[in-house]
Amino acid sequence: MAVRRRTLRAIVANGAVAALTAVTLVPLVWMVTVSFMPRGSSSQVPVPFWPDRWSIENYYELLVRRQFEGAWFDYRILPALLNSIGVAAIATLLGLLLTVPAGYAFAKLRFRGRERLLKLLIAALVVPGQVAMLPLFLMFKELGLVNSYAGVILPGLAGVFAVLFVRQAVLAIPDEMLDAARIDGAGEGRIFVSIVLPLIAPITVTLALFIFLGSWNDFLWPLIILSDQERYTLPVAVAAIMREHAADGELMMAASVVTTLPVLLIFLPLQRFYIGGLLGGSVKG
Amino acid sequence: MSRQERAAWLFAGPVLAAIAAMLVLPVALALLLGLTDYSIYALADLKNLRFVGLANFTELLATPLFWRALGNTALFAALGVPMAIGASLAAALLLHDATVRWKPLWRVALFAPYVTSVVATAIVWRFVLNTRFGLLNSALGAAGIGPVDWLGDPRASIPAILLFVTWKIFGYNMIVFTAALSAVPGELMEAARLDGASRWGRFRHVTLPAIGPTLLLAAVMSVAGFLQLFAEPYVMTMGGPAQSTVTVLYFMFDEGFRWWNLGQASATALILFVLILGVTAVQARIGRRYQWL
Numbered sequence: 001m002a003v004r005r006r007t008l009r010a011i012v013a014n015g016a017v018a019a020l021t022a023v024t025l026v027p028l029v030w031m032v033t034v035s036f037m038p039r040g041s042s043s044q045v046p047v048p049f050w051p052d053r054w055s056i057e058n059y060y061e062l063l064v065r066r067q068f069e070g071a072w073f074d075y076r077i078l079p080a081l082l083n084s085i086g087v088a089a090i091a092t093l094l095g096l097l098l099t100v101p102a103g104y105a106f107a108k109l110r111f112r113g114r115e116r117l118l119k120l121l122i123a124a125l126v127v128p129g130q131v132a133m134l135p136l137f138l139m140f141k142e143l144g145l146v147n148s149y150a151g152v153i154l155p156g157l158a159g160v161f162a163v164l165f166v167r168q169a170v171l172a173i174p175d176e177m178l179d180a181a182r183i184d185g186a187g188e189g190r191i192f193v194s195i196v197l198p199l200i201a202p203i204t205v206t207l208a209l210f211i212f213l214g215s216w217n218d219f220l221w222p223l224i225i226l227s228d229q230e231r232y233t234l235p236v237a238v239a240a241i242m243r244e245h246a247a248d249g250e251l252m253m254a255a256s257v258v259t260t261l262p263v264l265l266i267f268l269p270l271q272r273f274y275i276g277g278l279l280g281g282s283v284k285g
Numbered sequence: 286m287s288r289q290e291r292a293a294w295l296f297a298g299p300v301l302a303a304i305a306a307m308l309v310l311p312v313a314l315a316l317l318l319g320l321t322d323y324s325i326y327a328l329a330d331l332k333n334l335r336f337v338g339l340a341n342f343t344e345l346l347a348t349p350l351f352w353r354a355l356g357n358t359a360l361f362a363a364l365g366v367p368m369a370i371g372a373s374l375a376a377a378l379l380l381h382d383a384t385v386r387w388k389p390l391w392r393v394a395l396f397a398p399y400v401t402s403v404v405a406t407a408i409v410w411r412f413v414l415n416t417r418f419g420l421l422n423s424a425l426g427a428a429g430i431g432p433v434d435w436l437g438d439p440r441a442s443i444p445a446i447l448l449f450v451t452w453k454i455f456g457y458n459m460i461v462f463t464a465a466l467s468a469v470p471g472e473l474m475e476a477a478r479l480d481g482a483s484r485w486g487r488f489r490h491v492t493l494p495a496i497g498p499t500l501l502l503a504a505v506m507s508v509a510g511f512l513q514l515f516a517e518p519y520v521m522t523m524g525g526p527a528q529s530t531v532t533v534l535y536f537m538f539d540e541g542f543r544w545w546n547l548g549q550a551s552a553t554a555l556i557l558f559v560l561i562l563g564v565t566a567v568q569a570r571i572g573r574r575y576q577w578l
Contacts, residue, residue, distance in 0.1 A: 006384065009384055010384035013382040013384045013385050014384065014385055014386060017379050017380060017385050020395070024395055024398065025394060026420065027398075027406070027410060027452065028397070028398070028406075028409070030409070030413070030420060031409045042412075043418045045418070045423070046423060047418055047419065047420060098299050098303060099300055101295075101296035101297070102296055102299070104296060105297040109289050110289055110290065110293070111293035111297075112290065117297075117301070124308060124309070126561065126562060128513060128557065130534060130537070130554055130557065131311075131312055131555065131557070131558045132307070132308055132312050133311075134315060134554060135310075135311040135312075136307065137541075137547075138314075138318075138547070139311065154303075155307045155308075157300070158303050158306075160304060163297075163300060187292075188288060188292030192292075216402065217400075217401070217402045217403060217404075219403060219515070219519075220534070220538070224542055234402070235402050235403070235516075238404055238408065239404050242404075246411075249412050249415075249418070252412070253408075253409065255405070255408070256405040256409050259402045259405035260405045263401060264400070267397070268393070268397075271393050274400070275393075275460055278457065278460050278461065279460065279461070
């Protein structure tokens with residue numbers, strides 16, 4: 001009897017989880033199937049979930065440059081894709097270069113003012129980035145950085161969270177290990193590169209994922225700082241197309257697939273690092 | 286300076302400089318900017334800039350749309366936090382059941398919406414919520430519920446956007462809650478079961494007290510998130526219908542970068558900052574009460 005109840009419970013519980021997952025994934029699957037429907041065919045009742053005929057015309061229209069009434073025309077999605085990849089990659093690289101050594105220094109190196117700076121960093125976590133955006137825009141205007149890739153990337157380099165995140169991971173390294181290397185005559189740079197970096201490699205992957213996905217999905221700041229279509233990142237470009245093509249469901253779904261797919265392809269194989277980072281990343285003073 | 290101290294400054298200096306230049310300095314300037322009438326005239330020629338004291342704030346408080354934005358944002362938070370936390374908790378409880386198999390698989394699938402771009406998925410949801418050709422209304426129609434004009438009816442627009450936001454973010458706290466649930470002592474659960482406590486009784490008296498602090502902290506932290514809604518109304522409704530989805534940030538963006546009233550916009554940003562500070566103060570208090578901070 002008890003065995004049967006347990007089986008029943010297993011069926012109900014697994015069924016419920018599977019149903020929840022299905023409902024959660026429906027919008028994403030629908031995004032993909034509609035993007036392959038011929039123009040206009042998703043607007044009918046009953047609402048189609050599966051294309052009658054698979055068509056790549058939406059991707060063709062979205063991605064391929066062509067002549068239209070004598071002039072070249074395209075949605076500039078490919079440039080936006082390249083911009084997004086470039087911006088996110090550089091933001092990640094520079095972000096890691098700046099914050100990983102700093103996180104180590106705050107955890108293990110003794111320097112004057114360290115504790116006070118640490119307190120300030122924790123306080124700075126509270127500041128919402130949007131408060132800085134208006135003055136940053138004016139500063140960047142003076143510096144000629146409006147409508148430039150540097151203008152998009154630079155504010156993200158003030159990585160307060162990232163420094164504290166790395167510090168938290170480095171604290172777990174025993175001091176004796178570093179002191180032993182010092183006694184053996186290793187310089188500080190050498191200790192960081194050959195002892196600390198290998199030990200915090202997993203957390204570095206996590207941080208790289210956080211920064212890359214954050215930069216890829218960022219919307220408000222690129223929207224503010226970029227004015228030239230050729231420089232748009234994907235979210236800005238797609239939002240702009242949306243304003244003109246709000247009724248073209250199939251085309252917009254294709255644009256959404258192009259924007260979402262790269263991050264899912266990066267996230268899925270590395271999800272262990274990302275999800276693990278959510279739990280390990282609690283910041284303490 | 287010792288060798289170690291030199292190395293430390295070499296390591297930490299660059300990022301501290303970046304933080305000073307791109308966070309500390311702009312926030313300080315935001316305070317000043319909020320006290321000026323910085324507008325398109327000052328943008329053209331700085332000589333047109335005047336110091337106006339607190340006029341931006343008094344003017345804001347006399348602007349009906351600002352109050353509307355504040356009210357909408359409060360409504361987003363008041364409805365959104367229970368919705369999102371409830372969804373996360375329900376998903377976590379389901380996943381936590383001992384009989385559930387392939388847990389890592391479900392976890393990743395349920396978490397996936399969280400990492401997608403807000404703009405892209407907001408577009409998808411615009412079509413999901415479409416009155417005639419949307420998936421949601423067609424599913425509701427099958428259950429005999431009449432078509433809802435989700436994004437066109439001022440009474441439905443906030444719940445509609447919240448459906449999307451909940452779908453997108455519930456995976457995050459689901460992960461946090463699953464971790465908290467697995468820390469609930471098993472012996473306690475077993476003892477309650479042997480004492481004949483019902484499933485609800487066990488949840489109410491064993492599980493809930495154990496994960497209560499985590500729940501509370503997650504709820505307070507998500508308030509700050511709901512105060513910062515921008516891309517969702519920007520993509521899905523452009524603040525409409527009838528300004529029912531204009532949020533504080535949307536108002537700030539419009540004031541600042543459509544009408545170029547940067548002084549006014551900065552004052553708005555500062556008010557948002559104060560609200561978030563208030564939320565964080567509550568969060569710190571809760572943290573201290575449960576002794577984690």
